[in-house]
Amino acid sequence: MKTNMGVFDRVFRILIAVAILILYFTHIISGTVAVVLLVVTGIFILTSFIGFCPLYRTFGLHTNKSND
Template structure:
């Protein structure tokens, strides 16, 4: 499994994940929307750490500059 995510993409996903967690703990979001967004947050964090996004591979995209 080769990395297909660049640094900018990984950092952006982490920032979005942190923002969603903050919104959840400040009770700005709740209910079903909160659960769905927390699942998305988990996916964002996981893909950011491993540097691989399955959807990118499916659509043939990559933001990693080292891949040609």
């Protein structure tokens, strides 16, 4: 599995995940919205660490310039 995510994309996803976690732990979001956003957070963190996004592959996208 080749990486298809660039550094900026990976860092941006981590920052979004951290923001969602802060909103959750400060009780700004709750209920079904919180559950959905926590699942998205988990996906963002996982894809950021492995550097591969299945949706990018499905749509033929990549932000990793070293794979050009």
